[in-house]
Amino acid sequence: MSADALPRAGLAVVRGRSRLFAARRASSFLPRLGLAVYLLALMLPIYWLVSMSLRSNEDIMSTLALWPHHPSLEKYVFILNDPTWVHAFLVSLTYVAINTVISVTAALPAAYAFNRYHFIGDKYLFFWLLSNLMAPAAVYAMPFFNLYYAIGLFDTVWAVALAHCLFNVPVAVWILEGFVAGVPREIDEMAAIDGYSFPRFFVRIFLPLIANGVGVTAFFCFMFSWVEQLLATTLTATDALPFAAVMTRSYSVAGMDWSLLAAAGVLTMIPGAVVIWFVRNHIAKGFALGRV
Amino acid sequence: MEKSLNNRAWLMVMPVFVLVLFSALLPMMTVVNYSVQDSMGQNNFFWNGDAWFRDLLNPATEIGARFQNALFKNLSFSLVALLIEVPLGIAIALCLPRSGWAVGPLLVVIALPMLIPWNVVGTIWQIFSRADIGLFGAALTGLGIPYNATQGAVSAWCTIVVIDVWHWTPLVILLTYAGLRAIPDAFYQAARIDAASRWATFVNIELPKLQKVLVIVVLLRFMQTFMIYTEPFVVTGGGPGSATTFLSIDLVKIALGQVDLGSAAAMSLVYNLITLTLCWIFFTIMMQLDRRRYA
Secondary structure (H helix, E strand, O other): OHHHHHHHHHHHHHHHHHHHHHHHHHHOHHHHHHHHHHHHHHHHHHHHHHHHHHOOHHHHHHOOOOOOOOOOOHHHHHHHHOHHHHHHHHHHHHHHHHHHHHHHHHHHHHHHHHHHEEOOOHHHHHHHHHHHHHOOHHHHHHHHHHHHHHOOOOOOHHHHHHHHHHHHHHHHHHHHHHHHHOOOHHHHHHHHHOOOOHHHHHHHHHHHHOHHHHHHHHHHHHHHHHHOOHHHHHOOOOOOOOHHHHHHHOOOOOOOOHHHHHHHHHHHHHHHHHHHHHHHHHHHHOOOHHHO | OOOEEOOOHHHHHHHHHHHHHHHHHHHHHHHHHHHOEEEOOOOOEEEOOOHHHHHHHOOOOHHHHHHHHHHHHHHHHHHHHHHHHHHHHHHHHHHOOOOOOOHHHHHHHHHHHHHOOHHHHHHHHHHHOOOOOOHHHHHHHHOOOOOOOOOOHHHHHHHHHHHHHHHHHHHHHHHHHHHHHOOOHHHHHHHHHOOOOHHHHHHHHHHHHHHHHHHHHHHHHHHHHHOOOHHHHHHOOOOOOOOOOOHHHHHHHHHHHOOOHHHHHHHHHHHHHHHHHHHHHHHHHHHHHHHHHHO
16 A cells, blocks of 8 residues: 555645646636737737738728738838848847947946945935936937037937937836845855955856846847837938838828838837747746845 | 945946936936027027026916916826726736746737837827728727717827827736736745635735836836827827827927927926926835835
């Protein structure tokens, strides 16, 4: 008896678990339904965009079609073969990447300092940083133009990358601070006792501990920089024209080229989707780790 | 645990400080400069004192009435958007599975609307909300609801709300979901032992644990809705009449449309001051919550 007692006990546990799961499955019907309805509402406009990109302009403007009757990839082929569009796409990716790197790098030590130390004016500085999140870009567009023109960065990817720091750096500090708070202070002290210099501790020990935070922060910086276009279009003219600016151009050519615009719109979703695919597990693992 | 006092921490904050100062201070000074001067064109500026501000804050003047109107519209819009987005976001985050293969793809799909550049969002809804060729407009008309996003004032305003809910509820969901995942399983096990109902678990465990994340969500969403620009600009152009002329739209109209830089600058300063005050209130609440946690 004693020989199979253990497996049996194990089986009982498994059975108990499966009963629990069954109960949970029954009670999870309503949430699933809610989720399904929400996802449907969420996807419909996106589906409409994709569908529009596959239809011709006359078709879009004349009938309400639930699906494209004569789908064609013509607009995508056009965009991918047009150097202006391709260049603009690369420009957008470049300044977004530069901005993400700058924001996260600058924000890392700052987030650590805000979480671990008191210093003169710390609260005011933090609030001032956050207050820049609500600066309406519309107000800043003109002064920014003057500023970047004066320092000779106008119409370069650097101008846009630096301008987007205005709201991305505060966001990065804010998000990272939450993750830093999740790392116990004892780790800092132990590393100091072990003879780690601060920079070495920060890079070798601390960074791996908040890798989730870095991933999530990078995603948010990427997102906010990728979707912003008022500043991006104001600060560029020809060489560093972002994707969004090329899109606004297609408004004027022979009325509205809805189909082309939709195809370009679909393409703009891809980089973001790729980035979030990479950080999906970091996001799921939790924001602000232990302190929510 | 107490934080230690260390003013050398400023060195670590310095890069951030310089970066943001560079982008924030100079443009701000330009705006302040404009707000106290008047121009006769050709870059001839002269001192105008507080005249722009007095006009702006007096509802009897044309610009004052406009400002008050737009401010009221902004506040009501932010309120309605938050009242819909926050509960909806929490509800959906609770519906998401806590683990499993589906989590990754679901999060990616949910985040999609946020990843679309704002003018494309406008473009989508411009067509999507049309009664003749757009599904949303056609569906509402089919249900017998008088709806016209570009002609009816109520429709236009509601359309902007619907767009904002569609566009930004994902942010609430992502942050809330991440917050929910950070709650240790032990809390749920304790709740199960106590045979707590789903509602009791939510009110007594999840909601208190989400407090901090929710303050961040509300603050972030408030700031974003308060400075809403692109969606109404693309979809309704601020119309019909002034139904969707929010502050930032009015601001750009005055600054670039009428080249009335003084008024626009004064307006943006007052606008900033209002957001600053409201955010200070949120920020103080946030700090209080933090202190209570460390105490």
